[in-house]
Amino acid sequence: MGRDRSTFLGTWWLRGILALTVATVLMGTPSLGFSIGQNPYTGDAEAAQEGHQLYLKVGCAGCHGSGGGGGMCPSLTDCNWQWGGDDETLFRLIKGELPQQTMLRVFGSVLTDDQVWKIITWIRFINRCSETTNAIVAGSDSTPATSGTGVITGVVRHASVAQFETVVYIDDDVPGWKPSGPLTAVMDQKDKTFIPHVLPVVVGTKVEFLNSDPFEHNVYSPEGGYDLGMAPQGKKIVYTFKKPGVYTQLCRPHPEMLAFVVVLKNPFFAKTDKEGRFRIEGVPAGTWHLKVWNERLKPQEAEKRYTVEVRAGQEVSVTLEP
Incomplete structure (x- = not known):
């Protein structure tokens, strides 16, 4: 009987450890000491302004518009959320942690948790849906200046x-x-495809070309006159666009690959x-x-x-x- 009890307790102890491990993997571990569902910058106008600069810096405007009004991707100013509009869902979406998401997952490796929260804070300031707009922001006199x-x-x-x-x-x-700091955008190379196909950026932006395929890629541009060499899986090669214009992006080993970086004023x-x-x-x-x-x-x-x-x-x- 004692042996059976010991086996029973041991089995449940192992199950408990396994359950705790799975829960940790699924929920993640916040790096700043707050829960995933809690935005530490709620109602912070200064953080919202920083969030907008980050939004522009990493290239979100290319799909969602410079003011979040939408374009190739949905607007961030209305009530239509594909996966949900709560803070936790938006955080996981930007970090690339939703299994069903279609948005690029690369931002999770580019942005820190702190930066993601600031972008979400800015989204709360521009969002016009009363059900998801933070109450403190909606009634605050310290919203970012739009006059x-x-x-x-x-x-x-x-x-x-x-x-x-x-x-x-x-x-x-x-x-x-003028930009408040260095501008950075990302173009991925996955499944022998540049993602996004068209990347609009502001002049002075450093574009990081990431290789997410298990073989080497190259990036070169006839208009830009540059060849950034070969890159193995997981490596980023970068180029800073200093003049407005349209720059074709090609890959020497894979001539079927084609994309455009549109550099704007x-x-x-x-x-x-x-x-x-x-x-x-x-x-x-x-x-x-x-x-x-x-x-x-x-x-x-x-x-x-x-x-x-x-x-x-x-x-x-x-x-x-x-």
Whole structure:
């Protein structure tokens, strides 16, 4: 009987250890001393501003728009969350920890937990859904300044936008705008594909080309005149884009691989959705000139400029027909 009891207790002890181990793996271990579900920067306007800079720095604007209004990827300003809009879900999504997610997982290795929380704080400031907007932020007088800015929305009418990633951008130098620190973006190489296919960035951005395949890749650009050499799995090779323009990205061992880095003068740009719709938020009041780019537009179509007048606190809608 004593032996049976010992065996019984030993079995349950092992099961307990196993359950604790599995729970630890599934839940993760916070690196800053707070639970995954708790944002330490809730209602912090300064952290929100830092979060927006990080959002621009790592290239989130390329898909979600510079102001979070959406484009190729969903808007961050409404109530439509594919996997849920709570802090814990957003944290795990950005870190690449949701098994079902389609968003790039590479950000988990680029951003620290602290930086992820700051980006989520900024999302809370811009999100207009009362069910998910933090109550402290919604009633605070210390929200990031938006006076003097407006919103540009619209649609690009061209047969190519349904098939090819399209960028709408302000083609002007914007007085007073400058990055608060170094800008970094990531382009992955996985399954012999550059991800994303089109990466819009601001001039001065350092792009990290990550190889996620179990064989070597290369990155070179005819327009840029650079060849970054070969990279094994897990290695990043980098290049800083110092001049505006469109730079084709190719891989010598895999000629079927093709992507584009679109280098812009400022962060006021967005990718369209498949219907050509776009939204650019936080645009300073003034008269600006829009351009449209995708890989199928003819040179004269891509060079066409559209004048738009932005007024503070207002939304202007335009139709662009290259």
